Amino acid sequence: MIDSRLRILQMVAEHGTVTAAAQALHYTPSAVSYQLRQLAAEAGVELVAHQGRGIRLTNAAHILLRHAERVQEQWELTRAELAALGSEPTGQVTLCGFSTAASRLLPPAAAGLRDAHPHLTVRIIEAEPDRCFDLLLSEEADLALLVVTADSPPMTDRRFDQQPLLDDPLDLVVPQGHPLSWRRRVTLADAAGEPWIVGHPGTTYHQLVLAACMSAGFTPHIAHHADEWATGTALVAHGFGVILVPRLAQLGQESPVTRIPLRGEPAPARRIMSVTRLGAREIPTLTQAVDTITATAARLLPKPDGG
């Protein structure tokens, strides 16, 4: 509903370059360039200034960006009004989230929606947090579950409504028989000297582990890279190091490892957020989805006793 040219401008502002914006939108740079030109003509102002081999957005562009935010918000309010108008929710709602969310939290919520509203089409997209924000902006998705990363927009970003959903505690996974597995109380710092297995640089998992270790006061010795839980677990089982897994993540039973809840103040955890476009949270369908997700999470993470 929001003008596609404004969306493109938002992406350019977000990603800094025409090329990156094009990538996020599944467009080619030519298309983005062309549309920016159109928008500039329509508004009767210059939008971009060339700077080096890239571009810089002008003052006028920032005015248009503020406009886009307001229109976006207004549109979400209207959507909510329409949805509240009664009658069965119709059309399509799309939930997106990173791997663990997509596999454990979203399906129950999606199924609940589907069963409650026969005329509603429910879609799920598994995507990394960065991409989730793009999906929200482009209205390809309506609700996103994601872990905060260094690349996340700030909480104050007026395009999004970001609410903490739950704190997913982190467990340390060590080989069976590892000295730490006998300890009554293990903190992250206790594993500071271990060789670590983390995701590839740039992945959310990589950032997560590094951030957790950093806030525990040490920099991990990274011995191996593995992006999938199964791979990491297997490496641990064979004594290549230790990994950190969020409580929500399910590990296969194949590898003989010990999973140890970490203690600490605060206990190491990853914060999972539910994110909508600003104003969209009031849409009944989404409210219901968030409720279901909260309930699911409570079931999967029974009582966080002790801390």
Add this chain to the structure above:
Amino acid sequence: MIDSRLRILQMVAEHGTVTAAAQALHYTPSAVSYQLRQLAAEAGVELVAHQGRGIRLTNAAHILLRHAERVQEQWELTRAELAALGSEPTGQVTLCGFSTAASRLLPPAAAGLRDAHPHLTVRIIEAEPDRCFDLLLSEEADLALLVVTADSPPMTDRRFDQQPLLDDPLDLVVPQGHPLSWRRRVTLADAAGEPWIVGHPGTTYHQLVLAACMSAGFTPHIAHHADEWATGTALVAHGFGVILVPRLAQLGQESPVTRIPLRGEPAPARRIMSVTRLGAREIPTLTQAVDTITATAARLLPKPDGG
């Protein structure tokens, strides 16, 4: 800039039928129908209900209409911001108005704008008041000069900013030597018994004359129809009746007629309004245009002495 589908919905709301909306937009009914369907799908709601051989807009459609108004207003504010950003006004500005305005008020204003801002393209469209509102909505025009008619949107219509510009006094035109031409003081009621020459039914001029006569307390005897001043004047000169002409209208010198300023409380006049989309009046270019038009009007209608 505003979504073309919302514009179409506005037109349908305004004109009541798909066909009429299509006409106003220079579209075919098919296109309007198709776009309404698209909009409904995008919003996930029903927009039209069939009623008899026409349609009726649903509740949801009215919510969307309110949305359209708000977005429209927001866009105009943004335009004003952009325009105020400094730098020379660029792009295009279009003024529209009914015949007299188009010939006597708009050209000086347009010329002023053109000379003041070399990079600005100025256009003029001559159009009946009804059409002027459509032109504003579709952003084909930015400022309209028009006479209030029975079909005008109410002053409270949140899509427009309607400001009184001037009152154009009405003159009675009678054949030379006509008894009324010797009177020191003539009111409209004095011509109640004359045969009248008016525009064709439905024209602004027709409405104007009837409204004036009605507020003077009589219904004119309509003897002839003529839409052009020259035709009407010629008919008057040949003794077929009398006509009413606004002071701004220039009559050719070919026909021997007498033009008598009408008295009364209030003096018969047509009220000329300057209309913009709501929020657009602050755009410097338009402000300047209105100023020039006011000045031109003051020059053309020197001092309304006496009443």
Add this chain to the structure above:
DNA sequence: CTGACCGTTCAAACTATTTGCATGATTGAC
């Protein structure tokens, strides 16, 4: 029951957008 209107549908004509490639400009590495 007939003619006038109205809204919708469908394939075809038409527009506008998007792509793919070529180009010029800038940056950083060697």
Add this chain to the structure above:
DNA sequence: GTCAATCATGCAAATAGTTTGAACGGTCAG
């Protein structure tokens, strides 16, 4: 300095989206 890499843009061709025109079914007034 040279060279490869990165970036934005321009243009013709491909593609997707919109608009048209003609046909149809429903509704209303005479």
